[in-house]
Amino acid sequence: MNTAERLLTTIDWSRLHAIADANGDGIRSALADLLASDSPESAERAYWRIENHAFAQHDLFEVAEACTSVLIASLLDPRERWVRIAVLELLFWILGGYASPSASTPPDIRERCHAVAREGLWLLIREAIGEHRDAALEVLNHLGEQERAWRLIELG
DSSP states (O other): OOHHHHHHHHSOGGGSBOGGGOBTHHHHHHHHHHHTOSSHHHHHHHHHHHBTTTEETTEEOTTHHHHHHHHHHHTTSOOOHHHHHHHHHHHHHHHTOEEOSOTTSOTTHHHHHHHHHHHTHHHHHHHHHTTTHHHHHHHHHHTTOHHHHHHHHHHO
């Protein structure tokens, strides 16, 4: 079991709110399916079970913080290309979002997601230096770290 899969099991997803105040169990399942996907098509199906549930357009829900934690952790271990791209795309949307007007969403959810992502900043920079430069740089831009990443890329 990889790092992200272990992390998935330590979070009580049933206590976290998603869209329409649904609990986060569906997000846990979708993340597990995404990380284990054996094709781009299965990754895309899992992706859409996360989008419009953990976040919708630019509205973040409570479960987005835990989702961010698992997505960042997933960059630590080897993954198929299509999984890494989906992970970076989900991070892009989450980190670019804002608290939904739902009463169950903490008003500082954006800041919480950013703080979680910053814990894995080096993983995002590694992605920018590696094969997924453009996608990782877009995520880093939401964190205000695109310039630093470019400096590291130029050093390489």
